[in-house]
Amino acid sequence: MKTVSEHLGAVLDLLQPLPPLDVVLHDAVGCVLAEDILAGGDLPERDLAGIDGYAVISRDVDGATPQSQVTLRVLDEIVAGSVDDHRVVTGSALKVASGAPLPGGADAVVPLEDTDGGRAAVHVRSGPAPGSFVRRQGEDLRTGEIAIAAGERIGARQIALLAALGRARVAVHPRPRVVLVSVGDELTEPGRRASAGQVFDANGHALATAVQDAGGATFRVAAVPDERTRLAETLEDQLVRADVVITTGGLSYGGNDTVKEVLAQLGQVRFDNVAIAPGRQFGVGVIGGQTSGTSTPVICLPGDPAAAQVGYEVFVRPALLAMAGHSERYRPTVPAAVTQAWDSPAGRRQFVPVTVLGSPDTGYRATPVGVPGRLSVSAMSRANGLAVVPEDVTTVEAGAQLHCLVLES
Amino acid sequence: MKTVSEHLGAVLDLLQPLPPLDVVLHDAVGCVLAEDILAGGDLPERDLAGIDGYAVISRDVDGATPQSQVTLRVLDEIVAGSVDDHRVVTGSALKVASGAPLPGGADAVVPLEDTDGGRAAVHVRSGPAPGSFVRRQGEDLRTGEIAIAAGERIGARQIALLAALGRARVAVHPRPRVVLVSVGDELTEPGRRASAGQVFDANGHALATAVQDAGGATFRVAAVPDERTRLAETLEDQLVRADVVITTGGLSYGGNDTVKEVLAQLGQVRFDNVAIAPGRQFGVGVIGGQTSGTSTPVICLPGDPAAAQVGYEVFVRPALLAMAGHSERYRPTVPAAVTQAWDSPAGRRQFVPVTVLGSPDTGYRATPVGVPGRLSVSAMSRANGLAVVPEDVTTVEAGAQLHCLVLES
Structure with a gap:
């Protein structure tokens, strides 16, 4: 049986970072x-006024106060975007708008509220230091500096x-373009009336959302029945727009191994029992577009929606993030004391939906949502984390510390 | 001067949760x-097989082991989605696919790998307890239970x-529909050649992204010059699709108070000096669509891109989240010791871009990015937090603890 680490390694090897795109x-x-x-x-590309006010020579207004005002002649007004050349000379000022080019000669701006706002002459009530309320050319970034690495x-x-x-x-x-194909005779679209034995396709909708959350672009195909020809045609049609194809379902013997046989025709996909719970068989490989001559990675997940979500979290999400060039690929985890005991299957890494509560100061507590080991989309929906039970643990004791993946709420 | 809390309160009062939409x-x-x-x-809507295998009467296989196998007659096969009625009788089994309906009489499934996989008769090597590998009708959710509140x-x-x-x-x-209007004669589109005095419109692009991050749908209008008629027409055109209009710029005296005068014609918008740094004048109010008879909230932010981003974070983002029905409206904050001293303007709440590093165990340290108090889009870009300096603090000492808003990276 393949370990979780081995299967994740195979998926990460397959989904390499996509080449840059403009x-x-x-x-x-x-x-x-x-x-x-x-x-x-x-x-800024040149010195700018940092505030509405008057551009001045700071020497001219040195020591100005409300009690000892300085009067300057107002030469003109300058607004943001002005291209005219202006110059302040001793004893004069230019009225400036915030963001306007600082006129030549000026080395400070007196804020409007420290003046009487005069048009021909202005009474100044403060003496800002040189450089005050001025945004210097290049103070934010200089030509050639790395703005963003x-x-x-x-x-x-x-x-x-x-x-x-x-x-x-x-x-x-670029965003990985992900084609999602749910496989199963029993699947029907939400919103339709389900006849006896039919089940609504949850995986297509849920994984499309999850892939978008991880920054991928999704193309969801309506559920495909367990028919070799239909599935093969669907996959070949989609290859042209896919960086990755994800299938769910079609892996139980009852599906007549549709997925395995079709993928064997179309490329090289390896299926293994993986030591994870929930989940059993997982596939990873490539399928080739016979027309395009390219090969497209394909990942096969279980059909049960709870198992598919866990499989996506553990194997697919980190690889999609790697494909998109992210260095951070994994969910944050917190150590949490579990509030109840349960049995975990021997030799498998078990992921159990939990509610994680607490804080770094008080520590975290994890309470299973629903019955541990039972497949449940409602438990997944209510959980905010997945407790990870190591392969060698068969009995989780109440109070035991487990690492919990923190899911976004 | 209006306090930060007063202005936020006014914005929150204005942007009420949107009515439900299907x-x-x-x-x-x-x-x-x-x-x-x-x-x-x-x-599930009925009892289902939880694994590929054989549906059995558990009594029949009680005590089966590899050494002491039990042989059962195989009546038929059932796949997922099957609607036929099947029944197991003592001494018999039905081959079932994972997800197939459990046949009448059966109370457990023997996994395929614990059998020889026989078609007419099957040799069983394990004796699962009643209920094993069965997914019971309603075990995930029962009719009428609240699935999601x-x-x-x-x-x-x-x-x-x-x-x-x-x-x-x-x-x-629904997502708030937000129309973004950048105002300023000096603004031009990124990608164009900027002539002397022109500045690229950063706010339209940045706030569109920020609004989408907060779950809003955005309509960005190309920058509008400081012309009353153009601005009025643009706003009236956009009202039909807006739950909120956000303007940036056009508030300095140099813009001839375009925004204020146009909004005064179109509705009731109040402008105040708000005790925040960076930023100065902010507007909040409603403008009416004369054709539609409705009134649309409008928020006016500063034109400087760093000040606009801070104003958006402090006043707009919480209100957009409230509008979309979220109960969590605020960024997480961490207390952090600052690594250097700086001066902060008296009577204003200052927001300083910082790099926050640390962990709950070791504590957090916040280092200003760039020069505190200087408007800088590159500092905002490199920061991962905003340190909040209270109104009454004029000197931040090195080592002082400040609350820091944690921005998404």
Whole structure:
């Protein structure tokens, strides 16, 4: 039997980081930067007024107070975006808007509220030090400096900087394009009336959401019955847009090994019993587009929705993050004392949905949601973590410390 | 001067939770559920085989071992989705696929690997207890039980449960539709060549990303110059699709108070100096669609991209989360010892971009990124937190403990 680590290793080996792609800013959000972004110019590109007020020569207003005001002649007004050349001379000031270019000669700005706001002449009530309320050319970034290094994740604050630098496109590791195929004669779409024996397809919807949470782009195919031709056609149709194909189900003997036989025709996919609970058989390999000549990684997960979710968390999510260039691939874990005892299958690493409560100060406690070992989509839905029972533990004692994966709420 | 708390209170008062809307599953992702979801039927809907194997009467195989095997007659095979009625009688078994309906009379399943897999007769090598490898009707959820309560956020695991229950639509608090308008003569689009005095519009792109991170749907309008007619037309055009309008810039005197005058024509928007740094003037109010007869909340932020980001974090993000029905509205904070001293403006709550490092065990340390008090989009980009300096602190001493908002990386 393959260990959890061995199977994860095989999946990580298969899903290598995607080559960089040049994308527009909007499509870069959530992606990992694949190039160092250098400042193409100084930021700000020249000295700017940092506040609405009057650009002055600080010497002229040295010692000004409400009781001892200084009067300056106002030469002109400058707004943000102005391109005119202005110059302050001794005894004069220029009215400036916040963000306006600082006129030549000026070395400080007196805030509007420290003046009478005069148009021809202004009474100044404070004497700012040289450099006050001035944003110096290049004080934020100098030409050629690294603004954002390759490997950083691009969020709102990085978008602000990229846009401020005038970048409309950047090279990123693109989102993995993931095609999801649920396999099973018994599956029907939510919203339809299920006839006797039919089960609603939960995996397609749930894994599409989970893949998007991990930054992937998903293409969900409506559930495919256990028919070799239909499945083969579906997979071949989808290869053109897939970086990865994930199948769920079709692995029980009752499915007549549809998935295994079809994938054997289309490529090399290895199936193993993996020492995990829940879950049993897992597949990993490549299928080739006969037309395209390329080969596409394929991951096969169990059909039960609770087992598929756990399999996704343990084997697929870290590999998708690696594919997208992330260095952080794993959920955070906390050590937690379990509040009840249960039996765990010998020789398998068991993942049990739990509610983790506590804090770093008080320590964490983990309470199983539902019956440990029982497959339950409602328990998965209510849990906020997965307690990890090592392979060699067959009885989890109440109070035992287990590592718990923290799922997003 | 208005305090930070007063202004936040005004924004929260204005942005009330949106009324529930019925949406398809895909559109419910990330939203807060606005109805209790009841199980419309038992889950599973009947007793099922929990593993590939043979459905048996447990009494028949009691005590079976590899050394003392029991032989049963195999009546038939049942796959998942089967609707035929099957029945096991003493001395017989039915071959079952995982997920297949458990035949009448059977009370356990012997896993395939504990048998010889026979077709007409099967040799059984284990004697599972009654109930073993059986998934009981309703063991996951019973008809009428609350599957997911109103108020829960819908993620991948909740989607799995909703789909498993056959729900294709649910009532949620919809995503707030946010229109973003950057105002300023000096603004130009990233990717264009900026002429002298022009500045790239960072706010539109950055706030669109930030709003999407908070679960909002954004409509970004290309930057609008400081022209009353253009701004008024733009705002009126956008009202039809906005739950909130956010403007940035256009508030300095140099912008000729474009934003204030236009908003005064279109509705009631109050502008105040708010005791925050960075930032100065902020607006909050409503503008009315004269055609629609409705009124739309509007929030006005500073034009500087670093100040706009801080203003968004402090005033807008919590209110957007409230609008979307979230009970958790605030960033997590950690107490951290600052590694250097700086001056903070008297009477203002200062937010300083910092790198927070540490752990609950060792404590956290916060180091300012860039120069505290200096507006910097590159500092915001490199920070992972915002240190909060209270209004009455004018000198932050090295080693002082400050609360730090933890930003997503």
